[in-house]
Amino acid sequence: MFLKTSIDEIPDELIIPVRRLEFLVRSYLASLSFIARDTARDVRYWDNNLLSYLIHDFIQSTLAIVTLGTEGMLNVAKREVRFIVEASIKLCLVQQKDYTSTIAEKLQRFDKALASQRISIKNNLTLTLLPEDLRDSFGDEVGRVYGLTSSYVHLTPSQIVERIAAVDAGRIGGKENAQDFEALISLVERGLAVSLVLLFHSVPEYVAGDWLVESDGTTTTWVFVESQFIAGIDSYFDYKHERQDKLDAVRATRSERSRF
Numbered sequence: 738m739f740l741k742t743s744i745d746e747i748p749d750e751l752i753i754p755v756r757r758l759e760f761l762v763r764s765y766l767a768s769l770s771f772i773a774r775d776t777a778r779d780v781r782y783w784d785n786n787l788l789s790y791l792i793h794d795f796i797q798s799t800l801a802i803v804t805l806g807t808e809g810m811l812n813v814a815k816r817e818v819r820f821i822v823e824a825s826i827k828l829c830l831v832q833q834k835d836y837t838s839t840i841a842e843k844l845q846r847f848d849k850a851l852a853s854q855r856i857s858i859k860n861n862l863t864l865t866l867l868p869e870d871l872r873d874s875f876g877d878e879v880g881r882v883y884g885l886t887s888s889y890v891h892l893t894p895s896q897i898v899e900r901i902a903a904v905d906a907g908r909i910g911g912k913e914n915a916q917d918f919e920a921l922i923s924l925v926e927r928g929l930a931v932s933l934v935l936l937f938h939s940v941p942e943y944v945a946g947d948w949l950v951e952s953d954g955t956t957t958t959w960v961f962v963e964s965q966f967i968a969g970i971d972s973y974f975d976y977k978h979e980r981q982d983k984l985d986a987v988r989a990t991r992s993e994r995s996r997f
Contacts, residue, residue, distance in 0.1 A: 742807050754918040755807055758925065762803050764960045765929045769795055769936070771948050776940040785839055787828050788939065795821060795932075802925060809913050811921045812889045812896075818928035819886030822879065825935035827851055830858050832939040856883050864938055866945055866970045875934060875966050882928050927997065930964035937970060946974045954979035956987060963996040 747755055773792050776782050783789050798817040805814035831847050844851070850858055859879050864872045888896055903917075937945040949957055949971045961967045968991050974980070980987055 747807070750915045751913070751918055754915055754922060758806050758918075758922055759803055761922065761926055761929065761960060762799050765799055765933070766796065768933060768948060768959070768961070769799075772936055772940060772944055775944045775947050779941070781837070785837055785843075786940075787831055787840060787843065788936070790840070791824060791828055794824060798824075799929070806918065806921055811913055811917055814921060815886050815889040815924060818925055819883065819890055821932050822883050822886065822928050823854070823856065825932040825939075826856055826859050826862075826879065829862055829935040829939040833863055834861075856880070862935070862938065864934075866937055866942060866973045867934070867966065868969050868972060871966060871969045875931075878927070878966070879931055879935075882924070882931050885924060886928065923997075926960075926964075930961050930967055930997075933961055934964075934966045934970065942973075945970055946977065950974050950977055950980070952979065954981075954983055954987065956991060962991070963994050965995050965997065968995050 769792065773788055776786060776788065798820050802814045802817050805811070805817065827847075827850065830850060831843050835843055835846060838846070856879065859876060864875060867875055949959075949962070949967075951957055954977065956962055956971050962971060971991060972988075975984060975987070
């Protein structure tokens with residue numbers, strides 16, 4: 738049996754990055770849980786929404802990112818990001834194209850799309866929660882994140898060159914530096930933000946509003962509102978009554994928070 742690395746065994750320069758990664762994952766899982774529970778208010782959820790089952794895969798892969806990162810297996814952690822993005826794309830497509838059919842019917846109808854590793858199906862998604870001027874940018878971001886993470890699934894020349902440079906510099910498994918870890922964090926937060934945008938588009942639109950808009954009309958305090966795409970979804974709900982007397986402040990805060 739392999740022993741798990743404890744926080745006390747992590748080099749000082751990596752403690753803060755590891756904590757940041759843990760925080761990202763907790764934030765994602767909190768919203769994932771809310772999306773599932775809020776959608777499950779519809780009694781048909783358990784019969785016709787793939788998320789009712791796939792949520793367990795999302796949870797496992799997200800938790801694996803922290804474990805793998807803490808153990809210094811950064812490239813393997815990036816592969817989990819790819820799975821999360823791919824699963825989010827496929828879930829969104831299936832739920833949008835045929836929301837009310839049973840899960841068994843969905844698996845039969847979308848067999849080829851679910852089996853394929855191509856993500857060109859992202860071009861068939863309806864992204865109504867995003868402002869029009871962000872929809873093409875989001876499609877590009879999905880492609881970039883998927884491409885970056887895919888380069889760690891299949892052996893490529895660029896991956897080999899990267900590994901040679903790391904080994905020659907002494908940065909082998911368990912001896913990564915803060916820069917390596919920051920690169921992982923950047924990719925993880927982008928990948929999880931992409932996943933959340935897709936998840937919000939795979940469920941009724943009220944779910945995103947329930948999560949993002951507080952009872953007083955302000956935007957929830959949540960790390961992923963720093964994503965321009967999540968911020969874009971938040972702006973969709975500026976019509977809400979509870980926001981009208983503070984709309985300028987909500988928009989200003991949204992703009993100030995935007996980071997990636």
